[in-house]
Amino acid sequence: MNAKFFKIAVQRVMLTALLAVSLFFTACQSPKDQNPYGLDMVSTAEEYLAAVATDSSLLLIDLEEHIPGVVMDIRYAGTDNFTGTKIYSAPKAYLRKEAADSLLKIQKELNRDGLGIKVYDAYRPYSATLYFYEVYPDTTFVAAPWKGSIHNRGCAIDLTIVNTKTGEELVMPTPFDEFSEAASHNYIPSDSIALANREKLLTIMERYGFEKYSHEWWHYNFHKREGMGLLNISFEELEKLKKK
Numbered sequence: 001m002n003a004k005f006f007k008i009a010v011q012r013v014m015l016t017a018l019l020a021v022s023l024f025f026t027a028c029q030s031p032k033d034q035n036p037y038g039l040d041m042v043s044t045a046e047e048y049l050a051a052v053a054t055d056s057s058l059l060l061i062d063l064e065e066h067i068p069g070v071v072m073d074i075r076y077a078g079t080d081n082f083t084g085t086k087i088y089s090a091p092k093a094y095l096r097k098e099a100a101d102s103l104l105k106i107q108k109e110l111n112r113d114g115l116g117i118k119v120y121d122a123y124r125p126y127s128a129t130l131y132f133y134e135v136y137p138d139t140t141f142v143a144a145p146w147k148g149s150i151h152n153r154g155c156a157i158d159l160t161i162v163n164t165k166t167g168e169e170l171v172m173p174t175p176f177d178e179f180s181e182a183a184s185h186n187y188i189p190s191d192s193i194a195l196a197n198r199e200k201l202l203t204i205m206e207r208y209g210f211e212k213y214s215h216e217w218w219h220y221n222f223h224k225r226e227g228m229g230l231l232n233i234s235f236e237e238l239e240k241l242k243k244k
């Protein structure tokens with residue numbers, strides 16, 4: 001064996017060893033790694049289906065299918081988000097049944113004025129909440145993983161308003177996920193149009209049962225959350241369930 005082939009052979013052995021080690025650690029990920037705070041949560045498709053069978057209000061609704069003309073800009077399905085990495089496997093947005101129905105009413109009302117909803121994020125698997133806190137450990141802007149996020153309950157949405165003709169977003173005090181004072185509902189922007197647009201979103205969301213989160217103009221929680229537990233079901237699993 002000459003030196004060149006020996007070097008290649010050694011490299012191959014090292015790569016195989018590295019792969020084996022990484023597979024070993026992936027296989028070692030216990031349910032505890034997925035739920036390090038021991039929270040009560042639905043983590044399998046079977047558990048989710050069983051819960052929905054006893055209470056249909058727990059059903060997660062695909063917003064793209066439920067709301068005609070809704071604009072999807074699911075930031076965590078790409079790299080244009082505060083983590084800089086792709087978190088979701090698919091650009092999907094789900095909410096529990098009643099929240100999704102309310103959002104449909106909001107869309108219809110906005111449509112009358114040539115406006116519509118753009119969704120940045122809705123249901124978020126708990127695993128993403130764990131990761132977000134690792135990247136940005138500030139519970140003003142990122143949910144505390146020891147409690148879980150209302151996004152993990154399928155009851156929160158991040159959204160803005162767009163002009164349906166041009167597709168352009170209405171100007172708001174900050175871009176989505178700008179973690180600053182200016183994102184707060186208490187902030188008075190110098191741009192009066194941005195202020196009016198933020199108020200327009202607030203007024204319509206509150207009329208249909210959503211509550212604001214004071215630190216982020218884009219985040220709203222649906223008022224009915226009782227019994228809506230934490231979920232850690234991936235988007236692939238939810239897609240598979242729809243085909244069943």
Ligand SMILES: [Zn+2]
Nearest residue numbers: 156157158219
């Ligand atoms: Zn949010």
